[in-house]
Amino acid sequence: MHQIPAHILLGAYTEGVFPMAEDGDIYWFSPVMRGIIPLDDRFHIPHGLKRSIKKKPFEIRTNTCFSEVMDGCSQRRETWIDEVIVNSYLELHELGFAHSVECFDEDGLQGGLYGVGLGKAFFGESMFSRKTDASKIALVYLVDWMRQHEYTLLDTQWMTDHLRQFGGLEIPREEYLKLLAEALADDSITY
Secondary structure, eight states: OOOOOHHHHHHHHHTTOEEEEEETEEEEOOEEEEOOSSSSEEEEEHHHHHHHHOOOOEEEEEESSSHHHHHHHHHHOOSSOOHHHHHHHHHHTTEEEEEEEEEEEETEEEEEEEEEETTTTEEEEEEEESSTTHHHHHHHHHHHHHTTTTTTTEEEEEEOOOHHTOEEEEHHHHHHHHEEEHHTTTTOOOO
């Protein structure tokens, strides 16, 4: 298999399920406790990051180099992003469902994130940084954009200490599925 068919991948997201690759196999997950970043006043920007943002170290772009962002995200010692995942999300990007936020400076792409947008939900897949704060600034930009466009759900799948500093939290699967259904009920907004 060189990619997951788009209709299967999108259908999985609508059911609260997402894929990860390991040793050439694709596994599907729907965590009992789901990571989200609240889009209300619980979203927190650490003070040091606020100072960095004021300096405007990066030009923020969206969807200009999706494959390069995926490549940056996959360049880790341990990664769940393999050729099948890359090909699958490249197709979703071509179909208008997968998106990237990118941070550029005079040296080129320095960080960013990618994920899938459906209805008023964004499913964050991965992020990376080559320079300090690049992925964090991309995340702050994404949250600001989502708020402006009245999105209701930013799904991070799992919760990490990195995401907790932004107010990220875990909620039970049942609660997540309710939020997901509400976010998917309005498909008028696209990224």
